[in-house]
Amino acid sequence: MLKSLLKKGMKDSNYYLIEKLGSRGLAFIIIPIISRLLGVEAFADYDLFVYSCTLLGIFTILGIDSGIVILLSEYKEDIKILSFYYVFSLCLSTLLSLVIGSSFTIVSYLNGPIFIINYPIWFLITFFLIFSGITYQTFNFLRWRERAKDAAIISLLGYVLGILIGITLLYYFQSLLSYLLGLVLGQFISAIYSLFIAKSLIFNFIILENSFDKIKELLFLSIPFAVNYIGNTAIQFTDRFVILLMFGKFELGIFALVMKLSMIPQVLFNTLISGFLPVMYNNYKTNSGITLIRRFFHIYLLSIPILFIITYIFSDKILLFFGGEKYTEGGGLLAISLVSILLVNSPQLNSMSYTIARKTKYITYVTFISVFVNLFLSLVLCQKYGLLGVIYGTMLGGVFRTCLHSYFSEKIYSFQYSKILIIGVCVITIIESTFVLLGYI
Numbered sequence: 001m002l003k004s005l006l007k008k009g010m011k012d013s014n015y016y017l018i019e020k021l022g023s024r025g026l027a028f029i030i031i032p033i034i035s036r037l038l039g040v041e042a043f044a045d046y047d048l049f050v051y052s053c054t055l056l057g058i059f060t061i062l063g064i065d066s067g068i069v070i071l072l073s074e075y076k077e078d079i080k081i082l083s084f085y086y087v088f089s090l091c092l093s094t095l096l097s098l099v100i101g102s103s104f105t106i107v108s109y110l111n112g113p114i115f116i117i118n119y120p121i122w123f124l125i126t127f128f129l130i131f132s133g134i135t136y137q138t139f140n141f142l143r144w145r146e147r148a149k150d151a152a153i154i155s156l157l158g159y160v161l162g163i164l165i166g167i168t169l170l171y172y173f174q175s176l177l178s179y180l181l182g183l184v185l186g187q188f189i190s191a192i193y194s195l196f197i198a199k200s201l202i203f204n205f206i207i208l209e210n211s212f213d214k215i216k217e218l219l220f221l222s223i224p225f226a227v228n229y230i231g232n233t234a235i236q237f238t239d240r241f242v243i244l245l246m247f248g249k250f251e252l253g254i255f256a257l258v259m260k261l262s263m264i265p266q267v268l269f270n271t272l273i274s275g276f277l278p279v280m281y282n283n284y285k286t287n288s289g290i291t292l293i294r295r296f297f298h299i300y301l302l303s304i305p306i307l308f309i310i311t312y313i314f315s316d317k318i319l320l321f322f323g324g325e326k327y328t329e330g331g332g333l334l335a336i337s338l339v340s341i342l343l344v345n346s347p348q349l350n351s352m353s354y355t356i357a358r359k360t361k362y363i364t365y366v367t368f369i370s371v372f373v374n375l376f377l378s379l380v381l382c383q384k385y386g387l388l389g390v391i392y393g394t395m396l397g398g399v400f401r402t403c404l405h406s407y408f409s410e411k412i413y414s415f416q417y418s419k420i421l422i423i424g425v426c427v428i429t430i431i432e433s434t435f436v437l438l439g440y441i
Helices: 002-029 031-038 040-061 069-074 079-111 119-144 148-173 176-197 199-203 211-246 249-282 287-323 325-344 352-356 361-385 387-412 419-437
Strands: none
Touching (some): 031 249, 040 119, 040 211, 079 119, 079 199, 211 249, 249 352, 287 325, 387 419
16 A cells, blocks of 8 residues: 555656756756846845745735645545635635735835835736736645646746746846746746636636635635745745845845755755645555655655755855855855755644644744744844854754644644654754854864
8 A cells, every 4th residue: 555655656746856857947057147147136136036925925825725635635526616615716816916916016116115125026026926826726726636747737837938038038138127027927828827727627616605614614724824834934034134134135145045055955855745745645544644654754854964964065066156156155054054944844744733633723833933933043143153143043943843843743643753863853953053153064
């Protein structure tokens, strides 16, 4: 049974692997172009665009991408209910994108930049949110319906077309706005194709007699995840806030490049996880499913201290290749930022307990406690250690979150995760990072 689950998960993961290699791979390839052509401060603006879209996107999706998992499993044969959930999700995310994006655009036009982002960029953010929201909601439904191939295609289409159009416009107009416009146009094309792929769900839509109850149940399950996502992104925004407050845009540009490179292992893990999560959720009651869930989390943890060593050895060469000599002073940052991202995102692999037991509100508590821990540590440590102190504080916040989230996960619904492994990995990672912080290696 375990072998069949692994086979199914690997098959679906292959589609997501192609999608990630095509989209994220291309995104990493163009990093040297943007960083060298536009300079460090423009790269900081690009980073703020990406993370503003990420953060505001959470408010437009409202955690429905995760909250709907159990409902899709329960109603997987009822096309009317599935259609209702899909169309409702589309309408909600589009409306919220329009309202939120327009508000920031108007305010920045009348009163000046918000978070150093001016109104033309906020205008582009608005449309990026609308089109990417349509694509993502469709991707999410297809993924949990185990239509991995179709889900991967629509996601790949938006990213690849956006980057290609953006690079073309950047070549001719030599401005960040031209590249961002290309990203928006790519998402527009992907959104149109997404609606075509999901036309059967749209055409089967009817307003159900118990529509209000269905919406209430969906939002009840989803919103705690949205809060969790806000916390995840807030941890990354906290770093940017501290850097802008204590340093400046140049330092933010260096930090932005380091963080984007540090995301590579996390992107690869997400690719693999994307194919296995639906399999895990559909088999969490079986012995094979429990074993699969536990092993995935343990392998993820074991990779963290190993990746730290590998990254530290090659950090200077990696930064020189992607950014040039201006960015090489971030060498010590890369290894710590990489493991901090892996630790901060570890709950994606052991959050099933909260969903299964319908206790997703506890994710909210853990996440926001971690955000405040991260903010406090980053502010304190940056005073003495600069950018390295900011990243180190995030790493400690990630350790705190991993331990606390795992503790409650086991209390709520146990998958028998190894406490010794969790604590051991966290301790080793702290020791490795401390050696870098203090200059011992």
